[in-house]
Amino acid sequence: GAVVSQHPSWVICKSGTSVKIECRSLDFQATTMFWYRQFPKQSLMLMATSNEGSKATYEQGVEKDKFLINHASLTLSTLTVTSAHPEDSSFYICSADRTSGANVLTFGAGSRLTVL
């Protein structure tokens, strides 16, 4: 079956540093990937839609200069949290659309970020 690999699964970093999270579709091409985050005791929420070869679309309230998304190939999207602060500590999850627009989503297992 289709697999989305997300790496790292957890990361601890110091305040002010940048952290990159990768979302990779292992056995299919994904023109569209999605990034979500989940703060403690809250629901998952969509952060941005990542389109291969074009700029990501960010949801309201998500700073595009802080959360840099790159989708340079059909199998890889990256989320970089720049100048991380403790309030960025969260669980970040990606999903990939296996067949463009057909709602066949595969989720990554998630990445837990802790900023000290």
Next chain:
Amino acid sequence: KNEVEQSPQNLTAQEGEFITINCSYSVGISALHWLQQHPGGGIVSLFMLSSGKKKHGRLIATINIQEKHSSLHITASHPRDSAVYICAAGSQGNLIFGKGTKLSVKP
């Protein structure tokens, strides 16, 4: 009012019991997802539904588009089913997530 509501919030069951988790939504959707989240946070996709019913092992998911309601059933529950179950509704990856139902199955 949340656009995706799940009930119950917490559920404790004895091993072997039949379990139902409900999800109501008010948004327009092209698909509804059921996800399982384990204590470490990892997400597993269980079902994606746009109509009718799907079954995978002991898990069954149903959706009623007219009533904007979906249910997830677990038959012969087992302690390893203990997790948070999340309903998500929307279009493609533009999903609104429920707050989750925390299930605890006791041996």
